[in-house]
Amino acid sequence: MSDILDIWSYLAEGQLLWLSATIIAYLIGDGLFRLSGAKPYVNPVLISMFLLSVLLTATGTSYRTYFEGAQFIHFMLGPATVALAVPLWQNWTKVKSAAIPLLAALFVGSVVAMGSATAIGAAMGLRGDVLLSLVPKSATSPVAIGVSEAIGGLPTLTVALVLITGVIGAVVTTPLLNALGIRDFRGRGFATGVAAHGIGTARAFHCHGTAGAFAGIGMVLNAILTALVAPLFVQLFF
Amino acid sequence: MIFHLGLFLGFQLLGEVIARIFTLRLPGPVIGMMLLAALLLARPAVGEKIKGTASHVLSYLSLLYVPAGVGIVQYLDQVSEIGPALAVALIGSTVLSIGAGALTFKYVNRLRGEADETPL
Numbered sequence: 001m002s003d004i005l006d007i008w009s010y011l012a013e014g015q016l017l018w019l020s021a022t023i024i025a026y027l028i029g030d031g032l033f034r035l036s037g038a039k040p041y042v043n044p045v046l047i048s049m050f051l052l053s054v055l056l057t058a059t060g061t062s063y064r065t066y067f068e069g070a071q072f073i074h075f076m077l078g079p080a081t082v083a084l085a086v087p088l089w090q091n092w093t094k095v096k097s098a099a100i101p102l103l104a105a106l107f108v109g110s111v112v113a114m115g116s117a118t119a120i121g122a123a124m125g126l127r128g129d130v131l132l133s134l135v136p137k138s139a140t141s142p143v144a145i146g147v148s149e150a151i152g153g154l155p156t157l158t159v160a161l162v163l164i165t166g167v168i169g170a171v172v173t174t175p176l177l178n179a180l181g182i183r184d185f186r187g188r189g190f191a192t193g194v195a196a197h198g199i200g201t202a203r204a205f206h207c208h209g210t211a212g213a214f215a216g217i218g219m220v221l222n223a224i225l226t227a228l229v230a231p232l233f234v235q236l237f238f
Numbered sequence: 239m240i241f242h243l244g245l246f247l248g249f250q251l252l253g254e255v256i257a258r259i260f261t262l263r264l265p266g267p268v269i270g271m272m273l274l275a276a277l278l279l280a281r282p283a284v285g286e287k288i289k290g291t292a293s294h295v296l297s298y299l300s301l302l303y304v305p306a307g308v309g310i311v312q313y314l315d316q317v318s319e320i321g322p323a324l325a326v327a328l329i330g331s332t333v334l335s336i337g338a339g340a341l342t343f344k345y346v347n348r349l350r351g352e353a354d355e356t357p358l
Contacts, residue, residue, distance in 0.1 A: 088275045112335045
């Protein structure tokens with residue numbers, strides 16, 4: 001019979017362990033989310049990130065080794081983004097009829113995200129590549145990585161900032177929009193998707209189908225706008 | 239279902255190819271999504287077939303961000319230095335962006351003389 005440490009060291013270097021650990025951590029996070037009665041601050045992504053970070057730190061496993069296994073889940077972000085075409089198509093008449101307020105909300109939400117993140121970061125003493133890494137943080141991660149590279153930020157830091165932004169958005173959006181008295185699920189979802197990409201979109205789908213569809217549209221449109229506007233923004237303000 | 243996933247992958251691939259050919263700054267999946275949306279608007283029957291798979295995939299959307307999110311462990315040693323400033327910037331800007339975006343939607347919609355769409 002093999003020593004338990006031998007089994008561990010065999011598994012820890014392989015892909016199966018970290019792929020499984022990611023799914024188990026997510027199931028725990030999702031289970032806690034359901035147990036809480038879908039409270040926004042019990043966020044499944046945040047819980048899974050926390051559990052896996054503790055596990056990696058405790059076992060001395062590098063992120064690179066972890067990602068070797070977890071990349072299969074990461075890869076699905078591509079097809080899932082393509083799948084957003086379906087709710088867009090299903091809500092097409094609603095989207096067309098609200099095109100003007102949607103485009104206005106897109107522009108304001110996107111520019112406020114970039115501008116306020118940079119202004120607050122600079123006021124808090126951040127400079128150089130760390131500050132530039134903040135600019136694309138509301139865009140979905142594949143877009144944000146490319147933008148961060150193009151404008152002189154640190155792509156790996158940007159990924160972390162994008163993810164934290166998504167979790168913050170998912171946690172604050174329901175109480176924030178209730179406090180602001182915004183009841184229209186199109187506007188609620190859309191603003192959440194623009195500011196907090198796919199993690200905000202996942203939260204919006206939990207709340208309401210229309211909110212989720214409009215969040216997905218907001219995420220995709222902000223991905224496009226950020227890719228186009230971020231380089232201009234940096235030229236103007238840096 | 240596997241055919242439907244294949245369709246999503248196919249459009250992602252098409253998007254990547256188009257992004258390379260025309261050296262667009264947009265990521266392949268976003269271009270693929272726009273092309274698939276165009277196809278569904280032209281051929282609604284395709285949409286009826288794939289909508290079940292799409293909603294299934296999208297119900298796990300937040301899981302797909304976990305592997306990238308765990309990348310935060312690479313920055314744990316820098317958290318004490320830049321963490322607080324980044325946290326304030328992220329919380330502040332996310333609250334401002336959601337609030338400003340949603341208020342803009344609401345008031346531009348009102349300017350057009352249209353009522354809020356509230357459920358039930």
